[in-house]
Amino acid sequence: MNRRLTNKLYSTMSYAYQIKSLEQYQSEYKKSVEDPEKFWGDIAENFYWRKKWESVLNWNFAEPKIEWYKGGKLNITENCIDRHLATMADQPAIIWEPNNPEERVRTVTYARLHKRVCQFAQVLKNNGVKKGDRVCIYMGMVPELAYAVLGCARIGAIHSVIFGGFSAQSIADRLEDAQATFIVTCDGAYRGGKDIPLKSVIDEALIGNKTVKRVIVYTRTRTPVSMIKGRDVWWEDEMEYAETQIEKDGVVSFPAEEMDAEDPLFILYTSGSTGKPKGVVHSVAGYMVWTNYTFVNVFQYQPGDIHFCTADIGWITGHSYIVYGPLSAGATSLMFEGIPTWPDAGRFWDIVEKHKVNCLYTAPTAIRSLMTFGTEPIKGKNLSSLKILGTVGEPINEEAWHWYDENIGQKKCPIVDTWWQTETGGCLISNLAGVTPAKASWATLPLPGVQPLLVDENGKEVTEKDENGLMKGNLCMRAPWPGILRTTYGDHERCRTNYFATYPNLYFTGDGALKDENGFYRITGRVDDVLNISGHRIGTAEVENAINMHAGVVESAIVGYPHDIKGQGIYAFVIYNGHHGDEALRRQDISLTVAKIIGPIAKPDKIQFVTGLPKTRSGKIMRRILRKIAEGETENLGDTSTLLDPAIVDEIKNGKI
Numbered sequence: 035m036n037r038r039l040t041n042k043l044y045s046t047m048s049y050a051y052q053i054k055s056l057e058q059y060q061s062e063y064k065k066s067v068e069d070p071e072k073f074w075g076d077i078a079e080n081f082y083w084r085k086k087w088e089s090v091l092n093w094n095f096a097e098p099k100i101e102w103y104k105g106g107k108l109n110i111t112e113n114c115i116d117r118h119l120a121t122m123a124d125q126p127a128i129i130w131e132p133n134n135p136e137e138r139v140r141t142v143t144y145a146r147l148h149k150r151v152c153q154f155a156q157v158l159k160n161n162g163v164k165k166g167d168r169v170c171i172y173m174g175m176v177p178e179l180a181y182a183v184l185g186c187a188r189i190g191a192i193h194s195v196i197f198g199g200f201s202a203q204s205i206a207d208r209l210e211d212a213q214a215t216f217i218v219t220c221d222g223a224y225r226g227g228k229d230i231p232l233k234s235v236i237d238e239a240l241i242g243n244k245t246v247k248r249v250i251v252y253t254r255t256r257t258p259v260s261m262i263k264g265r266d267v268w269w270e271d272e273m274e275y276a277e278t279q280i281e282k283d284g285v286v287s288f289p290a291e292e293m294d295a296e297d298p299l300f301i302l303y304t305s306g307s308t309g310k311p312k313g314v315v316h317s318v319a320g321y322m323v324w325t326n327y328t329f330v331n332v333f334q335y336q337p338g339d340i341h342f343c344t345a346d347i348g349w350i351t352g353h354s355y356i357v358y359g360p361l362s363a364g365a366t367s368l369m370f371e372g373i374p375t376w377p378d379a380g381r382f383w384d385i386v387e388k389h390k391v392n393c394l395y396t397a398p399t400a401i402r403s404l405m406t407f408g409t410e411p412i413k414g415k416n417l418s419s420l421k422i423l424g425t426v427g428e429p430i431n432e433e434a435w436h437w438y439d440e441n442i443g444q445k446k447c448p449i450v451d452t453w454w455q456t457e458t459g460g461c462l463i464s465n466l467a468g469v470t471p472a473k474a475s476w477a478t479l480p481l482p483g484v485q486p487l488l489v490d491e492n493g494k495e496v497t498e499k500d501e502n503g504l505m506k507g508n509l510c511m512r513a514p515w516p517g518i519l520r521t522t523y524g525d526h527e528r529c530r531t532n533y534f535a536t537y538p539n540l541y542f543t544g545d546g547a548l549k550d551e552n553g554f555y556r557i558t559g560r561v562d563d564v565l566n567i568s569g570h571r572i573g574t575a576e577v578e579n580a581i582n583m584h585a586g587v588v589e590s591a592i593v594g595y596p597h598d599i600k601g602q603g604i605y606a607f608v609i610y611n612g613h614h615g616d617e618a619l620r621r622q623d624i625s626l627t628v629a630k631i632i633g634p635i636a637k638p639d640k641i642q643f644v645t646g647l648p649k650t651r652s653g654k655i656m657r658r659i660l661r662k663i664a665e666g667e668t669e670n671l672g673d674t675s676t677l678l679d680p681a682i683v684d685e686i687k688n689g690k691i
């Protein structure tokens with residue numbers, strides 16, 4: 035690398051802003067609230083900017099308008115890759131563990147990552163992708179997925195990764211909403227014992243699509259695919275050609291596009307309480323600062339540590355804590371293609387031993403599922419490299435927390451319970467590993483810059499404690515942090531009404547929470563019509579719409595119920611007037627319809643056929659009653675006298691499955 039450029043981009047990864055004690059946390063928190071501009075201005079000095087910002091923060095929640103580091107110019111890939119090259123070119127950026135443990139591990143150094151991302155940026159350019167264009171990425175967990183994401187960021191294209199479990203219809207809706215022009219996919223993906231087709235799903239999603247010009251296909255499973263002339267190209271051919279174009283004196287390089295701090299970096303679709311998923315938009319600079327700051331502090335990353343986040347890059351957790359957070363910190367991020375239970379339930383522990391993992395970050399649902407296998411799969415596995423454990427995605431029950439602590443952490447590893455959302459970009463409420471106190475099933479304290487409060491239904495701040503000394507309310511935020519969403523793609527009004535209109539001048543999370551006398555928060559779960567199934571958000575309206583597409587269904591209502599492994603399961607009440615006599619077959623058909631319309635993740639766990647739904651005279655479904663029935667409550671269903679047909683409640687109660 036050119037020496038001058040090297041000096042300019044070089045920064046030692048010493049993490050001057052890593053909080054080391056509870057007292058320091060308290061003083062940093064105080065500073066961040068009293069003078070956020072000074073605080074976040076100082077933190078931002080730790081990154082590489084082409085041009086420094088003019089103002090740190092401008093905001094109002096009324097519109098909402100939120101701008102961090104306005105006037106600053108940068109490219110996130112220079113911060114995630116180029117600036118590490120001088121000192122860490124040969125350090126692994128990504129260690130890839132394949133689905134099949136017999137297959138070769140791939141270690142991608144920062145130098146190799148730089149090369150691949152540059153090549154892919156050139157591929158995008160060759161195919162006509164420009165800054166601001168939307169690129170949809172639908173791939174399995176292969177390193178090429180990270181190259182694709184970062185290649186987009188390098189040229190300033192907006193990536194929108196879609197989890198491999200979504201159906202053709204879901205992809206089609208997202209392509210349409212984002213007006214995407216380019217797709218990156220694989221022939222297929224390996225997940226445990228299954229080969230999942232991906233390219234053929236894209237083909238189906240593209241029927242009738244008018245915006246997509248090019249599909250690039252990476253070969254992973256060698257599943258036969260049809261390649262459409264003029265539209266579909268192979269990743270391997272494109273990358274090879276791109277390399278010949280940009281290689282000079284043995285060095286492959288592609289100049290990073292200069293981006294405005296507030297340019298969008300990506301769109302990620304997530305479910306809300308209405309039928310249509312929303313495209314959450316994050317912008318370049320704030321997201322970079324937030325994912326880096328939270329990564330370094332929550333996980334207390336030390337240079338050389340191996341960080342293993344088990345999420346899929348199709349979700350926000352993978353974006354923030356496999357790709358952007360770790361790479362911007364010059365860390366080594368372990369990326370796993372498979373699932374925790376294949377070839378057996380010891381897979382995570384084999385990976386920890388094999389790669390000497392220092393930090394394991396996973397979901398409570400995975401922990402609960404592994405708990406059902408007992409401790410046998412852990413026996414004989416060397417887990418001594420582990421220093422820190424983390425959980426994310428849903429509330430963790432105390433039993434799972436203690437199992438994780440005792441059997442995996444062997445009571446030596448702090449557990450961080452990280453509460454956050456797609457919209458928040460990174461962790462908002464979490465203990466800092468080993469630095470601030472942990473409390474089983476409590477997310478505990480807000481990170482610096484995060485100002486939570488609890489409000490009642492009228493938006494009044496809750497200040498009274500209940501008989502247990504706890505405050506209880508809906509969780510909101512008073513002020514923006516750098517990683518907050520900026521808009522919902524193509525529909526800013528939707529962003530306002532969803533997050534900023536329920537309570538004036540507050541960001542509303544959609545979660546309920548408790549607060550104890552130490553100021554610790556415990557997240558109790560969603561208070562809106564959003565379910566959390568195995569740590570994934572699914573809107574009840576979305577599932578209802580899908581079920582109602584089935585020809586025999588008249589109407590349906592979905593509620594969540596407690597599920598031992600998934601946290602919440604999907605309970606569907608369905609009015610059916612089709613001709614099929616066999617209930618089991620009807621259930622299968624309905625599940626298949628949901629899998630077709632949304633994806634297998636949204637299949638109902640239970641389907642009860644009913645002749646009516648409990649509705650008020652104005653036609654509103656009383657979900658509160660259905661929720662109680664699904665939870666197994668038979669008494670105390672509340673006042674049913676206002677129902678159009680109170681007798682229906684008994685019928686539903688008696689037919690519960």
Ligand code: PRX
Binds near residue numbers: 350543
């Ligand atoms: O209800 C909260 C739950 O997951 C929701 C956010 O889902 P999503 O945007 O898909 O992001 C998941 C990964 C960040 C939240 O509104 N949630 C997330 N983390 C926790 C949690 N609930 C309790 N404890 C957590 N640690």
